[in-house]
Amino acid sequence: MIWIERWAEASRTPSVANRLKLLTHQLAMGGLDLLFPPHCVGCGRVGSFLCPHCLATIQVPEERTCPGLDGVCVAAEYDGVAGAAIRGLKYDGQTRLAEPLGLLLARALRQTNWQVDLVVPVPLHDTRLAERGYNQAKLISLYAARALGLNVEPGAVRRVRNTSSQVNLSAQERRANVKGAFESNSELVLGRSVLVVDDVLTTGATIAACAEALRNAGASRVYGATAAGAVFSPVPAAGDIDSPV
Numbered sequence: 296m297i298w299i300e301r302w303a304e305a306s307r308t309p310s311v312a313n314r315l316k317l318l319t320h321q322l323a324m325g326g327l328d329l330l331f332p333p334h335c336v337g338c339g340r341v342g343s344f345l346c347p348h349c350l351a352t353i354q355v356p357e358e359r360t361c362p363g364l365d366g367v368c369v370a371a372e373y374d375g376v377a378g379a380a381i382r383g384l385k386y387d388g389q390t391r392l393a394e395p396l397g398l399l400l401a402r403a404l405r406q407t408n409w410q411v412d413l414v415v416p417v418p419l420h421d422t423r424l425a426e427r428g429y430n431q432a433k434l435i436s437l438y439a440a441r442a443l444g445l446n447v448e449p450g451a452v453r454r455v456r457n458t459s460s461q462v463n464l465s466a467q468e469r470r471a472n473v474k475g476a477f478e479s480n481s482e483l484v485l486g487r488s489v490l491v492v493d494d495v496l497t498t499g500a501t502i503a504a505c506a507e508a509l510r511n512a513g514a515s516r517v518y519g520a521t522a523a524g525a526v527f528s529p530v531p532a533a534g535d536i537d538s539p540v
């Protein structure tokens with residue numbers, strides 16, 4: 296498709312480091328597939344993490360907007376199998392679910408006509424990263440970017456302040472909680488069009504705070520994309536989640 300060619304041309308060649316990281320992850324996952332055949336997160340069928348039947352049930356959300364972003368792309372409603380996949384990835388250590396989520400996101404991004412120079416996952420604070428062992432947004436972004444021929448620069452935004460969980464906060468409190476939590480590297484983003492990737496969009500406070508850091512560092516455009524979009528509820532249900540904590 297023409298838009299992919301345009302994007303591939305506009306972006307730098309995916310770095311060797313990123314390719315190696317992805318390859319290592321895939322080799323490890325391939326070994327796991329033999330030992331533990333994948334089950335669909337939606338229906339439990341053996342053979343894939345997200346079977347074609349469940350993939351077909353995924354609802355594409357209504358278009359969202361977010362202050363400070365040139366565009367927002369949300370691949371699926373959080374209710375349903377996409378949410379189940381994200382919970383498995385984020386809270387159950389099932390890193391293999393990053394691949395179907397990344398591909399789902401790539402599919403949604405193909406519907407946009409954005410010109411993107413580089414992809415930046417929403418970073419976790421070092422403390423949180425040490426606890427979980429991986430950044431789910433980064434894993435999703437690597438698979439999505441590879442499918443789209445885009446380069447990922449995880450170092451382009453850094454979380455400089457640890458923030459408390461957004462789960463029990465109001466929309467206003469969420470914005471205050473993440474304000475100033477991120478810094479961006481102008482050497483990587485100056486004059487460039489950046490796509491920020493996260494797992495879930497709720498109020499958009501986190502992605503907006505990243506966008507602000509990117510603009511302060513001179514990014515020409517900032518888009519946001521998430522695998523799922525949750526409807527914000529001021530009183531979250533038990534087990535509700537928010538990103539990226």
Ligand SMILES: [Zn+2]
Nearest residue numbers: 335338346349
């Ligand atoms: Zn299924």
